[in-house]
Amino acid sequence: AYIRCFDVALIPYLLNEYSRFVYPNKLNEYLIMGKPVVSTGLPEVEYFNESHGNIVSVVHNHAAFISQIQYCLDQDSDTLRAQRTAFVESNAWDKKIEAMQSLIQAKLDRKAKMREQNWQHAFLKFYRTTQRKVGIVTTAVLVVYLLVFHTSLVWVIAEPLRVVQQPVSGDVIAVLAGGIGESGQPSDAYEEKINHAVALYHQGHAKNLLFSSGATRVFNEAEVMKALAVSLGVPREAILLDEKGGGNYFSLLTLRGELKTRGWTKVLLVTSLYNGARSQLVARKNLSGVEVTIVPPDKSRFFGEQRRVDWRHLRAIIHEYAAIAYYWSKGYI
Template structure:
């Protein structure tokens, strides 16, 4: 069970683990906290690998012939974690608690009262969930409320076009959003609004994102000499501070800013706080593929919008806006 170590996988419990053990086959897993906890509770039944070499060695060892007792032990461990076993333990706890009840029949009244209370609360929760679902996914209310995140102005003659790349973007997937931002920058350049383009991104998946964006812009007719790269920034605040240094070094005082439509408000607030002496004109991509919608928002779109709201709060708390 290979996992890439990250903040997310640090809290992952591999749901297939007990299924594999129930088959009696050896299991090799990445060094996850939940795997270590499982081994501590049941003994070293899962081979843990902290790097690729250890993983290869553990797999080779698992492929070797082993005693039948090892297979039986894995099946027994899986049986200990089956739903039947867990429910039996829970039932035993309930019976034990009921046996401690001093007054005959009192526990029935208590359970009935708890049941009625839980039913009323469950009804209220269900109504609330349905209401939230309807206004979030079936109406345009999320987009009306998200208008405050947008900022756009008519492009004017400027010293440079600054493009904040998206990294994994709003979608959470590598390369999300950079193509539409490059196209917007190329359109502004070819329209004659600025003689140069600055791509800013410290993100790297297979290749550095700024290099990919530069190559794409060149293929669309932007001369290589008209492109500058900033390849260290990992967030909006770093984008602003590092690009500001480039603008200051060349004495440029006006720039067109290209980014996602709903990222533009945070970017503009950061510019005004960090570099108020530079005139920034917001020119977001005219239509974002990720945020395209007919009426309601998708779950991924809501997540992207809420991320921007939360990021503005964090930036305010840090004094970046």
């Protein structure tokens, strides 16, 4: 109500550290009522003035302050009063809030757009990286598959497991069994070893055979081995059986006992084609003073002619290397 009676409205703030950050709310109240305003040079008022066409008279000394009061009194008009009211309406709080909302919304929109772009970029990067990794893994698997199953790499790796020595004369031909299966019929490897041992017997390399196997299953494997050898012309009294077996290590320990009991010092050992290295390592450590000659069968239907590789070959070779590592860890070799 008092402002309506003003001819000129004054904002006479001293300039100090406090007033540097003051925005006088009276400024809007004066202007909305169309009153001319004379103010000291407050930074906020000067900023307002720059944005609103210098509608406020801003001065920086006492003389100018008095002079601008008189000037406003002389020059005021209905047109200027209407301009002041319009400027303030454009600077009202609802306009400010609307402007702030617009700024906030624009910022949010930019962030949303950036997130979308970043998501697309991240997805594209993930897709390309995954595609590249899948390509590398696929290529590696294909290369390994080709090397394993379509080259001689497996046989090169398996070669150190093969120990083939020239048959000599000995006291006994020992056969380490490989299993006969649930049907009670000899497997290929089993048959090959028996046939090979019997052939060595008939060639006069030794006068005795020892079959080692602890497998019973449906039939006693050692007995089946003996029956097969007898059917091939070996006298029963020339055959000894080790029905405890237990693998290379324990079979060779049993063999050691038989050799000691009978005073034998020379053995021809018939085992699987790729079991020679393990058998030789066990014999070297545990059969001191005994001459052991490793004589596997010349051919193996299980391993074929080494023109191709399948999973059973790979599994057998891995098993043999794993068994050597296990024997070493247990101190058997």
